[in-house]
Structures are given as C-alpha cells and as structure tokens.
Amino acid sequence: MDKFEALGRADVNDIASILADDAIDFGTTEHHTVARGDTVLTWDYERTRPGLSKLYERAKTSQWNGSTQLDWSIEVDIEKVATEMQGAVQGLRDRLTAIDNSPLKSWGDPEWTKFSIEAFNWRMSQFLHGEQGALLCTAKIVNTTPWIDAKYFAATQVVDEARHVEVFARYLDTKLDGHYSVNANLQLLIDDILNDNRWDMTYMGMQIMIEGLALAAFGFMHAVTEEPLLKSLLRYVMSDEARHVAFGVLSLQEFYQGLGNSEIRERQEFAFEAALRMRDRLMMHTVWEKCGVDRGMITKMLMSIREPGGNPFQAALFSKIVPNCKKLGLLDAGDGWLRERFTEIGVIEYENAPDTEVEYALLDAVNEESVAV
Numbered sequence: 001m002d003k004f005e006a007l008g009r010a011d012v013n014d015i016a017s018i019l020a021d022d023a024i025d026f027g028t029t030e031h032h033t034v035a036r037g038d039t040v041l042t043w044d045y046e047r048t049r050p051g052l053s054k055l056y057e058r059a060k061t062s063q064w065n066g067s068t069q070l071d072w073s074i075e076v077d078i079e080k081v082a083t084e085m086q087g088a089v090q091g092l093r094d095r096l097t098a099i100d101n102s103p104l105k106s107w108g109d110p111e112w113t114k115f116s117i118e119a120f121n122w123r124m125s126q127f128l129h130g131e132q133g134a135l136l137c138t139a140k141i142v143n144t145t146p147w148i149d150a151k152y153f154a155a156t157q158v159v160d161e162a163r164h165v166e167v168f169a170r171y172l173d174t175k176l177d178g179h180y181s182v183n184a185n186l187q188l189l190i191d192d193i194l195n196d197n198r199w200d201m202t203y204m205g206m207q208i209m210i211e212g213l214a215l216a217a218f219g220f221m222h223a224v225t226e227e228p229l230l231k232s233l234l235r236y237v238m239s240d241e242a243r244h245v246a247f248g249v250l251s252l253q254e255f256y257q258g259l260g261n262s263e264i265r266e267r268q269e270f271a272f273e274a275a276l277r278m279r280d281r282l283m284m285h286t287v288w289e290k291c292g293v294d295r296g297m298i299t300k301m302l303m304s305i306r307e308p309g310g311n312p313f314q315a316a317l318f319s320k321i322v323p324n325c326k327k328l329g330l331l332d333a334g335d336g337w338l339r340e341r342f343t344e345i346g347v348i349e350y351e352n353a354p355d356t357e358v359e360y361a362l363l364d365a366v367n368e369e370s371v372a373v
C-alpha cells in the first residue's frame, strides 16, 4: 500500500486538501456519530493482569476534586499568560517572520499580543473538546474490551475525563474571553476512533495518539506558565493522563503479541496516518485568519519549517508518539514499515525520548504529594 493512500490524498503536502477540512461542519450545538464494535460481557472475573490491576489501584487513590482542590478565586491576567506562552516559542515566531514575503514582517507587539491571546483561547478550547472525546472513547472501552481488569481501569478513566472536561470548561468560561469550535482534524480522528469496530483501535487512537499529544501539550504549557491556577490544573490533569497513556501501552503490548503480520501492519498504518493528521493539520487556521493572515499562506509557511527542530510543537508531538510506538513494538514489526515512514518524515530521532511508562513514575509523584497534604 502506498503510504499516503490512507490519508485519501495524493501527497502529504496537498494544501488544498488540508484547507478543505476547515469547511467540515460539526454542528453548532451537537454532533452525532456512530460508535461501532461489540459490547462484551465477560464471565471471567479472575484478575490475571497485575499491571492493569496496579494502575486501577493507583487510580482509586488518586482521585481529586476540581471544585475544591483548585483555587478558582485566582484572578487570571490573560495577556500575561498568553505572552509567557508566546515568549517560549520566540524561535518559531522569528522563523515565520523571516520567510520571504511573510505578512508577519509588519507585525509589532500589539499584533503578536492579540495573536497570543487568541492562540491561548484556541488551545484551551481544543483541550476541552479533546477531553470530551476521551470521555466518550473511554466509555466505549468499558463496553468493548473483553478483559475485566481493563473494564475496571477504564471505568476510573471515565470519571477522570469527566473531571478534565469540567475543569477546562470552567477555566474557559470564567477566566478566558473566547471559545473556539473543535478543530476539524481532531474531530475527524475522534470520529474515526469511535466508528472503528476493532476494540484495540480505540486505545491506539485515544490513549496513544491523542493522549500522547495532550500530555506533550500540557507539559509544554505547564513548563512555561507562572499562572498558579492553570499550573495547578495542568499538574493534576497530567498525573491522570500519564496513567491513561500507560493503560494504553500495557494493554496494546499484550494484545499485539497475538496478532499476525497483516493485522500489525493495519495498526502501523493507523498510527502513521493519525500522526500525519496531527502534524499537518493542527495549524490554528481560525486564529491566524482572525488576526488577518490568509490560511493558505500560513499553511505553506508552517509546512516549510517542519524539519526536525524547526517547530517546537511538532518536536513535542513526535517525542511522545515515536517512543510509544517503539514501546508497543510497532516501529520494527513486520519489515519495519513504520520505522521507514518515520525516517522518511525526519522524526525517527525521537525514538529514544522517554516513553510514557518512564514518565509515568515522575508524573505520578503529584499523587504522592496530594496524599501527603
């Protein structure tokens, strides 16, 4: 199979196809989609998966309450937080400005400040929508996984995700000044995951790809912001997310061992397609356009600087996805198809970044802290 066939476009650089996604309508108040896959009742209640069992025990003692453990009385200076974040990606801003005929050459501080505030609203809005996607996908896992230990853990993840939707919605409503609708590519990926009838694909799409990306994005924001409410909110959410990615890795490691070559190839293709979707398409078109920059122009500009190290958001994305695929055995399975693809797009160097199981121990420390208080 040609590597780009799965994306339904002739070439990963097909800008017209990227722009066409912006026109997809997901509704103003509701979006209906179909969840496929059998709902499985198991009569095997024996606890045979100690790794999942340990995560479940951890989840039960790591619950937190966003209403009482976060200080919602804190006043947020949106401009200050937005500027902190923009400052952290100054290199990206400089590279975009330096491109020939860049419309950003004429931008001064007021334009960058407006852009930074809109970008902050946009990111928090996508976190909110992504969290709702996680809530629904995990509820689906409770139904479709045949393993009792996985049903138990997934049930704890459902309440975790409800809490995440709740705290992001509250932050957006009470501290920020604008919501954005869901990014088309994020929603297309969530729809793909819900529509797929293979139960393990929910884990691959949500726990590995989307939650891997979320963990990278939360980590970036947590590292650069000094805003105490946001910092605390992200720290709590990240400690849950690390558990969720670990759940995906543990479950898929076991399941993939029983699959044949053609089934493994399907998983490799799914992982590559999802990674490309996120790399090429999370471009904040609506934000750029609101700030007067043509979406076609910014798409070309962003695609021209995506070599390794060129864009910190892409570096963060692949430094999660590549090591997690390696941990699952997907990089070198079969004839090493996925290794070749990641090499071709210049991201194989991230294979030795810490995988989420390693990070989990560090992030889980917040639970120790909250228990100790």
Ligand SMILES: [Fe+2]
Pocket: 131, 134, 160, 161, 164, 241
């Ligand atoms: Fe979440």
Ligand SMILES: [Fe+2]
Pocket: 134, 161, 211, 240, 241, 244
């Ligand atoms: Fe999660």
